[in-house]
Every structure is written in C-alpha cells, then in structure tokens.
Amino acid sequence: VLxxxxxxxxxxxxxxxxxxxxxxxxxxxxKGPRVIVSRSHPDLVKRLFELEVPEVSNGTVEIKSIAREAGYRSKVAVAARQAGIDPVGCCVGLRGIRIQNIVTELSGEKIDVVQWNADPATFIAGALSPAQxxxxxxxxxxxxxxxxVPDRQLSLAIGKEGQNARLAAKLTGWKxxxxxxxxxxxxxxxxxxxxAEKIEAVEEEAELPAPMQPVGAAVEKAEAAVEEVTTEISEEEVVEEAEEEVTEAKPVIFEVPRPTRGELRFAEDIMGAPSRGEGKGKKKKKAAPSKEREGEAPPRPRKGGGRRQEIAIEDETDF
Incomplete structure (x- = not known):
C-alpha cells in the first residue's frame, strides 16, 4: 500500500x-499483514545510491546525511573512508551517468551531492552550493x-521559496x-x-588612581615591617654563629708516652725497623733480639778504644 x-x-x-x-x-x-511503502522517504535516495554506486554499497564512500523535499530537490552529504578517493566524483560518475539514473528514477528530482567536512563552517559553505x-x-x-554572500548571489543562496537555505539547514543541523x-x-x-566606547571605558577604569591611605598609617606599617626584618636577620645571624661554633673542630694532639725510669730503649724500637733495601748491597740483616733479651740491659761499652796489647812483665828475680 502506498x-x-x-x-x-x-x-x-x-x-x-x-x-x-x-x-x-x-x-x-x-485481513492479514499489510506492507506500507514510500516514495518520499529520504532513505529511498540512500538505497538508490547503493544500487547505482558500487563505492557506496561496499562502504568505501559513506553517506553522512540526506535532506530531501520529495519531487523537487535533495541534498546528499558524502565522505570517503579511504584516502585518495573523491566521494563526489564517485557518486556523480563519468559524465554524470550514475546520478542521472537516480534522477530519472525519482521523476526528475534534482540532487546535489556535497562533500561532508568536520569543520561546520566549511560544511555549511558547501551545503549552500551552487552559491558562492x-x-x-x-x-x-x-x-x-x-x-x-555577494549581493548578486543572495537569491541563489536562498533558493526558490527558500528551498536551498532550508535544505542546507536540514543537512547541516544549523540555523x-x-x-x-x-x-x-x-x-x-x-x-x-x-x-570603541567600551574599550575607552575599560581604559578609564584602569587609569583611576588607587585609594590613598593616611601617611601616619603607612609610616607605622613601614616601621613594623622594618622591625620584623631586623628580628629575622638577628635570628639568622645567631643561628649562623652557633653553626660555626659547632662546626669548628678541636685539634687532636697525640702524646708520645715517656719511658719509665730504669728502662732503656733502643733506637730501633723508637724509630721502627728499617725497611728492606736500606742496607747496602746484599748484606744480611741482623737477627732481631729475642723476647727474653728485650728486658735485659745492654752490655756496657768498654773504655778505651783499640786492641789490648799484652805486656810482658819481667820477673824481678832476673835482675
């Protein structure tokens, strides 16, 4: 039923x-099920494009929106899902063959194919075509x-009885x-x-001087601020002096223990054993004194130097 x-x-x-x-x-x-059909529905134009344009049927070109006044004019917004494809050219076809088949099926209804754009201003400008x-x-x-629009293009942009502007508003969703x-x-x-008047008013408000304060109050505030600064500085100096006193390290003095009375020490014990290589040539080092002899006193040096000579003592009885 229609x-x-x-x-x-x-x-x-x-x-x-x-x-x-x-x-x-x-x-x-x-009486049973009744099938209701339409010739004025906007989706009829979409189905006809799917039949005539292979790029629309396989999804390469997408129909974004349709605005239609059945029997007079329709506007179709299309977009390409693949780079390098002209969606408008695909829908129109070579020398307009594809779009002409759809126009013939709709009894001479005019169809405008518009490229969809994410920018509303560009999309609206395209939807009002053919006006500049x-x-x-x-x-x-x-x-x-x-x-x-230019003065000469006003009637073309509005269209017959406002049809072009009305369809563009439906297609884009903007007034x-x-x-x-x-x-x-x-x-x-x-x-x-x-x-300009608004700008001058704003500038005049900005140029107005700030409210004046009494001189006495300003002086008191300045003195209070100076006192606060001096107290803060004095506290910082005290803290710095205390830190300097703490950080100063006292010199460490190592005392050499003095030998007790009646105890003799060798120079080797005080200065330490000579290192290897101090001796001349390949002389063997003397054996270190044993622990038992460390406590004994060293032998006394003999008086008088040189070798002892044997003196023969003649017996007095010989004379």
Whole structure:
C-alpha cells in the first residue's frame, strides 16, 4: 500500500506501472499483514545510491546525511573512508551517468551531492552550493550560522521559496542566516563606535588612581615591617654563629708516652725497623733480639778504644 502522505506530489500513478519504493512498515490487520511503502522517504535516495554506486554499497564512500523535499530537490552529504578517493566524483560518475539514473528514477528530482567536512563552517559553505560564500560566522551557543554572500548571489543562496537555505539547514543541523556583503559591512562599521566606547571605558577604569591611605598609617606599617626584618636577620645571624661554633673542630694532639725510669730503649724500637733495601748491597740483616733479651740491659761499652796489647812483665828475680 502506498499512502497519500508517502507519495510524491509531482507523480501520477497508473495501474501496472513499475516503481521502486522503500518498505517502511509491515502492519497487522484483520485481513492479514499489510506492507506500507514510500516514495518520499529520504532513505529511498540512500538505497538508490547503493544500487547505482558500487563505492557506496561496499562502504568505501559513506553517506553522512540526506535532506530531501520529495519531487523537487535533495541534498546528499558524502565522505570517503579511504584516502585518495573523491566521494563526489564517485557518486556523480563519468559524465554524470550514475546520478542521472537516480534522477530519472525519482521523476526528475534534482540532487546535489556535497562533500561532508568536520569543520561546520566549511560544511555549511558547501551545503549552500551552487552559491558562492564569502564568510561564515558561527554562534555555537545558539546554534546559528551567519553566512555572508555577494549581493548578486543572495537569491541563489536562498533558493526558490527558500528551498536551498532550508535544505542546507536540514543537512547541516544549523540555523542559517544569510546576509548580503554590503549589509554585513555596514553593520560592522556601525558596531565599531560601540566597541570603541567600551574599550575607552575599560581604559578609564584602569587609569583611576588607587585609594590613598593616611601617611601616619603607612609610616607605622613601614616601621613594623622594618622591625620584623631586623628580628629575622638577628635570628639568622645567631643561628649562623652557633653553626660555626659547632662546626669548628678541636685539634687532636697525640702524646708520645715517656719511658719509665730504669728502662732503656733502643733506637730501633723508637724509630721502627728499617725497611728492606736500606742496607747496602746484599748484606744480611741482623737477627732481631729475642723476647727474653728485650728486658735485659745492654752490655756496657768498654773504655778505651783499640786492641789490648799484652805486656810482658819481667820477673824481678832476673835482675
């Protein structure tokens, strides 16, 4: 069943005519299930693109959004999922063969293929094609886009009975306000004095002197600040002096124990044993004194030097 609200206003149907329709619902009735189809649904355009364009059917080119006024005009936003592919060229085809087949199926409905863009301003400018766009101003909080076009392009941007602007708003999801370039420039010039006045008011507020304080109060605050600084400095000096006293190390003096009375020491005991190599040549070192002799006194040196001579004593009896 094709209800009247799902039909295209410029079409006349006859018995036995073959049409491509979109099935939107299967309703249960007393007489059995009823299939409801549509010729004006936006998804019908999407299905026709999938049939005519292989890149859309295999997912290389994606249809992002569709805005349609059935029987008159449709706008389709497409994007490529692969680098190096022109999505608009794929949908239009060589010499427009692919898009022409879809137009013929929809009884001469005009179709605009637009390249989708993540930047809203660029996307809106493309959605208003074939009109030329000078600039796009976005108010994200309000969801309004102000589009500036040349004076001669205003009627083309709006379209017949506002159709082009209406479809662009549906396609992008933004409210579009189209203005001529001359009107936009006059509005900007009139807004400049107001902006200048605001800037002057802000500068005057900034130039106002700070509130003056009494001189006596200022002097008292300065003296209090000086006293605080002097007390802090004195405390720091005391801490530094204390640290210097602590860090000063006392000299360490090693006392040599004096020998007790009645005890003799050799020079070797005091100076230490001579190191190897001090002796001349290969002379053998003398054996160190044994522990038993360490406590004994050294032998007394003999008086008089030289060898003793034997003196013969003659017997007096010989004389």
């Amino acid at each position: 209800p009247s609200n799902e039909q295209m206003s410029n079409e006349r149907y006859r018995i036995g005519q073959r049409l491509r329709v979109l099935m939107i619902e299967v309703a249960k009735t007393i 766009i000078i600039a796009v101003e976005l108010k994200k909080t309000e969801g309004v886009a102000t589009v500036i 579009i306000d189209i203005k001529m370039a001359s009107v936009w420039e006059t509005e900007r010039e009139s807004a400049k004095p107001a902006i």
